[in-house]
Amino acid sequence: MPELPEVETVRRGLEALVLGAVIRRIALHRADLRRPMPLDLESRIVDQPITALRRRAKYLLLDTPAGTILSHLGMTGTWRVAEAERSHDHATLHLADGRRLVYRDPRRFGILDFVAPGAVSPDLADLGPEPLGNDFTPEHLRQVLAARRQAIKAVLLDQTVVSGVGNIYAQEACFRAGIRPQRPANRLRPAERERLVTEVRAVLAEAITAGGSTISDFRQAGGDAGYFQHTFTVYDRAGQSCRTCGGELKGATIAGRSTVWCPTCQR
DNA sequence: CTCCTATCCTGCGAGC
DNA sequence: TGCTCGCAGGATAGGA
Structure with missing residues (x-):
């Protein structure tokens, strides 16, 4: 978590x-x-x-x-x-x-x-840029995704591409950016890379403000639970309805990890 | 290089 | 209530 x-x-x-x-x-x-x-x-x-x-x-x-x-x-x-x-x-x-x-x-x-x-x-030597720092840019994504045919969601989990994103926030960022997680990374259009950078940053920043997400045993150092889990749009919601369009969310395994997306809102 | 699979370990919830 | 099974936030080695 x-x-x-x-x-x-x-x-x-x-x-x-x-x-x-x-x-x-x-x-x-x-x-x-x-x-x-x-x-x-x-x-x-x-x-x-x-x-x-x-x-x-x-x-x-x-x-x-x-x-x-x-x-x-x-x-x-x-x-x-x-x-x-x-x-x-x-x-x-x-x-x-x-x-x-x-x-x-x-x-x-x-x-x-x-x-x-x-x-x-x-x-720490091989880690990619901090997503909330100045080096995580659409240009960085353009360079790094060019040779990657892998699913964009899998690439977001690669800590050398951008560091700190895991399975939950990769899915949330893809939803917010309107990008299907299985899209080949090198086929994203410039506007999509831009949107992805924006939404990765936004979802992480909002989650920090909420004190993180408490799933099973995560606790803040003082023992309090986080509460960002209440605002998950797709994570762990396969089969449930999309909060944006009401359609049914789909689930599949991508990069060996469970992944959920909205077939209507994400293209 | 890229990319996929199996693996480390314990706990928990679902289903029987 | 108690058992078994499958799955879980991450990261890496090994092989195709």
């Missing part, structure tokens, strides 16, 4: 809660996530203040003077300032003020890693 808006929501929540807090020590409970956590993370970050909370694509970065903790939430990852311990808590950051900042990920598709000061993480 955690796509860009959810990660940004968590970032903002953590910023309000723990910016400036001192990490007294880190305890790793289980290191075998999508790839093994570095076991020396515990020794690298000791008595370090959290100087910034950053996001790049779907990655959340906790900066300290001794280095950066890089995290990816995968499908089910969460950061929370913990009340009680829960199953699947994989790492606990014990803060000097007595609070505990916990990384939890039941499905273990996430990542927790250490990045030395000044180093560039390989995880």
Whole structure:
């Protein structure tokens, strides 16, 4: 679930809660996530203040003077300032003020890693432009889509094309842009590329304003649910009626992921 | 290169 | 109530 808006929501929540807090020590409970956590993370970050909370694509970065903790939430990852311990808590950051900042990920598709000061993480090296930044433009799409015959929705999921879009927002953006998700990416007309850029940005921005989307277990860092899921137009609505034209929404698998669209509103 | 499939893992809802 | 089955937000390796 955690796509860009959810990660940004968590970032903002953590910023309000723990910016400036001192990490007294880190305890790793289980290191075998999508790839093994570095076991020396515990020794690298000791008595370090959290100087910034950053996001790049779907990655959340906790900066300290001794280095950066890089995290990816995968499908089910969460950061929370913990009340009680829960199953699947994989790492606990014990803060000097007595609070505990916990990384939890039941499905273990996430990542927790250490990045030395000044180093560039390989995880971030090949990411495409931030969709809400200045580099995500119709011209960028034109260049990058030219050689791609794949379905446009599949291409939007490619993090080297544009970073941070996942299965939910790719579908929502296609609907808003009036483009069928299975259209070959290199066949979009200029006006459609322009519209797609506009709508990717808009849907992500609106979702951030709504505190992200809460599906199953996503929570903001303070424990609140997001509420953008109430405004989904197509995601998980196959067989239901289109909110725009009233017609029946269709569903199919594209790029191995479930996909819903409106045959009338999307061409 | 591009593109497709299988895979990692746990939890949950649907259906029986 | 309890079981099995299929599917889920992501990303990558391997092969065609």
